[in-house]
Amino acid sequence: xxxxxKLDNIRRVFGEGDHQVEALRGVSFVIAxxxxxxxxxxxxxxxxxxxxLLGCLDRPTSGTYLLDGIDTAGMAPDQLAEVRNKKLxxxxxxxxxxxxxxxxxxxxxxxxxxxVPTSERHQRSxxxxxxxxxxxxxxxxxxxxxxxxxxxxxxxxxxxxxxxVILADEPTGNLDTVTTHEIMQLFTDLNRQGITIVMxxxxxxxxxxxxxxxxxRDGAIIADSAHNH
Numbered sequence: 001x002x003x004x005x006k007l008d009n010i011r012r013v014f015g016e017g018d019h020q021v022e023a024l025r026g027v028s029f030v031i032a033x034x035x036x037x038x039x040x041x042x043x044x045x046x047x048x049x050x051x052x053l054l055g056c057l058d059r060p061t062s063g064t065y066l067l068d069g070i071d072t073a074g075m076a077p078d079q080l081a082e083v084r085n086k087k088l089x090x091x092x093x094x095x096x097x098x099x100x101x102x103x104x105x106x107x108x109x110x111x112x113x114x115x116v117p118t119s120e121r122h123q124r125s126x127x128x129x130x131x132x133x134x135x136x137x138x139x140x141x142x143x144x145x146x147x148x149x150x151x152x153x154x155x156x157x158x159x160x161x162x163x164x165v166i167l168a169d170e171p172t173g174n175l176d177t178v179t180t181h182e183i184m185q186l187f188t189d190l191n192r193q194g195i196t197i198v199m200x201x202x203x204x205x206x207x208x209x210x211x212x213x214x215x216x217r218d219g220a221i222i223a224d225s226a227h228n229h
Contacts, residue, residue: 003066004164004196005031005054010063012049012219023049024060025219031165031198036191038207039200041216048169050216051200055088055167056080068164085113089158089166093173095150097142097157103129104138107157114161128156132186148179155186159195166190168199172206184209 012024024046031037041047052058053065056072065072068087072080089110090096097106107125116124129138132152142150151171158166168187172180188209191197199210207213208227215223 002033002069003030004033004035004068005029005198006064006066007050007053008064008066010050010053010060010065012046012053012058013061023219024053026063027219027221028063029214029221029224031196033164033196034191034194035212036187036197036210037199037212037214038210039198039214039216040202040204040207042202044218045216046219047200047216049219051167051169051198054165054198055090056084085110086161087164089161089163091151091154091158091166091168091171093170095142095147095154095174097150097153099142102139102141103134103145103153103156106142106153107160110157110161124160125156128160129153131159131190132156146179147175148182151175151179151183152186155183155190159190165196165198168197170200170202172201172203180206 008028010024010027011022014021014023027050039047039050053060056067067083070083072083075083104125107128108121111121111124126138129135132155134149134152134156137145137149145153172183175183184206187197201207210227212226213223214221
């Protein structure tokens, strides 16, 4: 399988002079198309810095990051924004939905930014909502949906542009145990359909759903293990 993500000797340093903090210390890993990877680590381990780099929300101080074969290092901010829109789908702990907007309109947002025509936007957003089991909730606003349903809308929004990777940052952090299982089962099903998923979590039971776990400590990878269900 081709590589979707390739990090080579990535360093990320914050601050200057005596106040420098090395958040990532020469991190290298490859994620192949179709993998489901959990990135783990305690607070301050470097996992969030790594996720920001993977999401093209930040740049490394040194090293190379290839996303779906594209070298992101020398890109201007508007180029990075385009890569984010076309290559990445984001799912956050806090859902990040517009509150007085319908499920369909929330899902359509990335397509609006991408300049997709209205009729195609409607079609693709409905297909994405159907894929996450919310076909009958398309005209409900976020306020009319449960936490689990809101996260499903967020997952549909992440899927709608057919990204190379879905990046999920603590996607079950605001959910109860039953809903957590339902959302993780949905991620598992999507991964079985061939979608590459990279998820940050500090919960071992959530990481169990992934097929591979990369563990960070003090800005370095201390474990990278396949996990068979």
